[in-house]
Structures are given as C-alpha cells and as structure tokens.
Amino acid sequence: MRLGTRASELATTQSGHVADMIRELGREVELVEISTEGDTSTAPLTTFGGTGIFVSALRDALLRGDCDLAVHSLKDIPTYPHEGITLAATPPREDARDVLVARDGLTLGELPPGSRVGTGSPRRVSQLAALGLGLDLVDIRGNVDSRIRKLRAGDYDAIVLARAGLARLGRLDEATEVLDPIQVLPAPGQGALAIECRSEDAELVALLGSLDHGPTRAAVTAERAVLAALEAGCSAPLGTLAEVVEGDDGDELWIRAAALSLDGALSVRKSATGPVDQAEAIGLRLASEMLDDGAADLIPPTPQAPPVRKQQA
Template identity: 45%
Template sequence: MTLRIGTRGSALALAQAGDIAREITERTGVATELVPVTTHGDVSRESLSSLGGTGVFASALREFLLAGKCDLVVHSMKDLPTQKYDGLRIGAVPPRADARDTLCARDGLTLDTLPEGARVGTGSPRRAAQLAARRPDLAIIDIRGNVDTRLGFVASGELDAVVLAAAGLGRLGRTEKVTEYFDLESWPTAPAQGALAIEVRDEAHDDDLLGALEAIHDSSAQAAAVAERSILFRLEAGCAAPIGAHATVSESAITLLGAVYAPDGSGQLVLTGSGKLDASHAATVGADDFSGPAQSSIIETAEYVGSALADELLAGGAARLAPLTQD
C-alpha cells in the first residue's frame, strides 16, 4: 500500500512531512505520498494572537484525516490544542529537532548588540514578552508570514531582526541566517517546539501504518513534549499564551522548567520540577519530587511533572501575571 500523509501546504510543513515520508520508506519500505491541505491559518492575514493560536493550523488537517482522505497527518506539535480530538490519536512522535529560538539579524548582530530602538519582528506573544524583558528599548513588531517572508523583512531593511524557531530554519536549510541561538534555560520556548506529532484515526489498525508509526517513534521526545504541554493543559492556556517550557529526559529523571511572562515584559515567573525514572523508564517519585504514583510509565510521569509544575505556577501568581485561559 501507499501511506497518504496529510500536511499543510507551506514550505516548512511540506519539508517536515517530506522528512517523515522519507524516514518511513527508508525504515519500513512502505511507499508514501504527500497530500497538501490548506488551513485557515495559512490563508488568514490576521496576527497569530488575534486568531487565537491554538488549533488554527490543525482543524482542516484533522477533518481531512477523519474523512479518510489520508492515513496520517503531520503537525508541528506546538500548534496542537492540548485536548484530545474525538476520533483521533497521536500515533507517534519522531525525534525532536532543535527546540531553541534564534535571532536572525542584519549585520551579524545579537540581541545584546542590536542598537537602541531596533525593530524586531515576531508573531508570538511569548517571544514579544521575552524580548521586552531583555531589551525594553526595542520596537517589537507583530508580523505574520512564512519563514522566507520573515527573513525577507530583514533583508529588505524593514526590520533589523526577527526571532524564529531553530527547528524550522533547520528543516528549510536556512540556518546560515542565524546570528544568535538563545539558551533554553534562560529563554524557554513554546511547549513542544521542535517536536512533530503524527496523528491517526483511533481505529487505525493497518499493519503497514502501525509499523511505520513504531519505526519513527521516539519515547523520550514524546515524554519531553508531554511534560511541556501538560503545563498548558493544566493552566487551560492556548499556544499563543506567553508561556515557555523546557523539559529534558534522561535515564534517571524528567526535569521541567516552566515560565510565564507578563505580556509587556515587566515580570516573569520561572519554576522547575522533576520526576525520577529508573533505567527502564519506570517512574519513582521521591520526597523532593512532585507527588504521584510510586510506579508509572514515562508518559504518566511526564504528565504529573507538567501538571504539578503548573499548579506551582498558579500558586505563584501566574494568572495575575498574564492572560492564560484560551478563548
């Protein structure tokens, strides 16, 4: 059979879906075909924050999949709502790409060396808040458009710099435009940034499809993404909320950093938490970790860590610091 892979039609979406298609064929020998789908987020010129962020790129793909017009769809996981979608499930999470944000600036400039009043573009409220916190003297410009359009704002001189995800630049072969990579500990990015989600129908049972999902799945990448996204789920926040998260998964623990920012950069709340794992990725929760079951799977532990950290953020005043609840 040929597996039909639904994807948005943007250059970045086609690139990442193409990577998945090639990986499936190389690992399993199963043929694949890309099926582009136009989403509301692709055709709207409104700002991402005004569109609401959450789900704006996913709905058309999901309806296409439910209608049986493709066998699986490839999402950027950071664009997915955290609630389960009826009739669908995430069947695989491939190895995660670079989760960092980058600065792409004229003349090789960095965030610290940009001149006072420099114009920096982003469509992300979280990135805008981080920029304002680090450099309140900058003019932060709300922008839309694909990666090349945004880079074009800098090339034309309309902007001095833009902030873009390293993962997208890497998938498109544009990393030579990067003038600075931001460290994840001091600049946590959107929950699940750099991770892809392969979504399938709940009743999917074809051997070729199941074999393809198993061949490309990475449990550590899934656990990190689940921990980060559990913060959003617990806070009932959308992907456009000014929230950053960064999880690491080792043989012994899941460690999670979560941050909530005031939209104008005037304040931030940053906390960390962890859950222990044994060598087989079963979890044990100690006195210094979040409470949970004595034994659980790596994914259950990731959910506990993210949920408990969200509770700590709420107790610390996150809801007073920034608008969190999605419309």
C-alpha cells in the same frame, strides 16, 4: 499511503522527512497538501482566540478519508483530545531553541535600543521585553522565507524564529545567534513533530508507533501538561522546556517554565525534576506550583479549550 500536510515549504519539508521514515518501513507515501485557516489569513495569530488554526483542516481531511495520516508541528496541536484521532508518534526532536536572524550579523545584545524586532509570538515578545533591552517588538506574519526577505529589505532590524525550522530548511547559517533558554524559553513542543492518524486504523497506529522517540515523547508530554493545566493556548506568553538528562540513578526528566505578562513586567518561573515515566505528573506538579504563585493571572484563558481544573500530581 496519503500523508496530509500544510502546503508551506517548511511543512512539506517536515512531512517529507516523515515520509522518508515511513518508506524505510516498507510503505510507499505521497504528500497531500491541505490549506488551513492559519495559512490563508494574514491577521495576527493573537486575533484567532484559541488553538488549532494550523491543525483543524488537516484533522478534518483525516476524518473524511482524504488522507491516511497527517504531520503537524507539535506546538500547534491543542492539548485536549480530538475524537477519532490518535497522536501515534513523535519522532526525534530538533533543537527546540529560538534563534535571532539580524542585520549585519548582530546578536541580541548588540542590537541598538529602538531596533525593530519582528515576531508574531506573545511568548517571544514578553520574554524579550523582560530583558529590558529597549527593543521595538513588532508583529510579523508569513513563512520563513518571506520573513527573512522582509528583514533583508530593511523592514526589520532582526526577527526571531524557531531554530528547528531553519535547520530543517537547511538555512541555519542565516541565524546570527541561538537564544539561550535562560533568556527566552521556547514554546511547549517546539522543535517536535506530531504524526496523527485515525484511531480506528489500529494497523497504522501500530506502524507509526515504531517511529515514536521515547525521550521526545516524555519531554513534550511534560511541557504540554503545563500548557493544559494553565489553560494556555499556543500563542500564550508561556515558555517551557523539558529534557531527558542523565541523573545519579539513571535518566531523569528536567523541566522549567515561565509564564509572563504580555509586557514582560511580571513573571512566574519554576522548574521540576523527576522520573522519565512520570512526565505528565511532573508537568502537572510544576503547573500547580505556578498557579499557586499567580500564573493564572498572567495568561489569558483559551476560549476553544474545555475548562481544565487545577490538578494536583
């Protein structure tokens, strides 16, 4: 089987993990590297005006038959359906939190005011700005290795990355602090992988379905329901984290979300709980409450997505 993947070290490492899972099912797999718009452009992510810049080329290759399945970082996938493609599996999620990688082993609270902190994410910028630490939040692009090299070269005092990426690359020891979600909520779907294939390939859909992890699927379903209902793109200043936890009557889903203005001065923060099998409804209910509190005024609409009306769960 041919597994389509972006060519970066992180993407091929993630896809290699999925390939190993499939090999354990008795099928042989080879990686097919595919370049995406997000990989070839050096422009800030916010200039692309929508979602899917790391995904579209892989999906096109899938539909052309250049590969049989594709692996994405789930946070990069648009929430609206793509005709002919099925999200067949979400394997067990890595830790979804963000991490700080800073000079001299510093933590966020130890960085002096005016420190240059690199991140390409408006979500991170808005939440870090809301902490009032006086940091100089500067755009940065590139893969994990190039970002860390820029830090070591003195271009930045610190950078913010997803913990999951460092963990998968075996570089977690370079993080100087894991950021508490109370301070910085991760992106919807962060830390999770998505395995897609052609919808018409029923046998492969069934095979890959055996790799699906129920708690991960429930958590990211709730998070992505919030994202969709707020009509927010993957680069929007929106953080959310859902977890399956043990409740009084068995497992339950717990989710919290924050929508912020780009400067972090305004925010709408909410949380919700409910049965695991109602993940999407819980996410929609939470989003509806956030909309009632003015979240739509804080998040720019996503031009590439079909219009989504406010929904009641």
